[in-house]
Amino acid sequence: MVYHERAAWAGLVASVLTLAFYITAVLLQAEGGDLTAVAWFPLMLWTIGGGIVATIIITIVWGIFAGIRDRDGAMTGDIRDRDINRLGGRVESGFLTIAGLGVIALCAVGADVFWIANTMFLGFAVSAFVGGIARVIAYRRGLV
DSSP, X not given: OOHHHHHHHHHHHHHHHHHHHHHHHHHHHHTTSOGGGSOHHXXXXXXXXXXXXXXXXXXXXXXXXXXXXXTTTSSOOOHHHHHHHHHHHHXXXXXXXXXXXXXXXXXXXXXXXXXXXXXXXXHHHHHXXXXXXXXXXXXXXXXX
């Protein structure tokens, strides 16, 4: 497994863990009450930061183990990696566009800031997840 594929897997794992953590934390803070009363902003910032750090740590640790097994192939890449990364980016941008349209619609109807921010956060999380899936599938099945 090449470096870029490991990074795609690491991002996929981190995005699932990050989203699950955030949703659980918000629901626990709400205690069955109004979700808009939750102090979501610091939690969201810490979750985003934690997701980034988790992705980096998973990539580094996995890279160390891969480097021990295959020192020459652990960090190599080629044009296929670049094309797969572009494919994942295109898939991600599509989902970010959908989230952005949702945010605009929520702003138009005067929704609470909680819903607007969390729609965008969910858009980021879903785009990272779907982009990671697209990359992993492209590595496993190839680009068509």
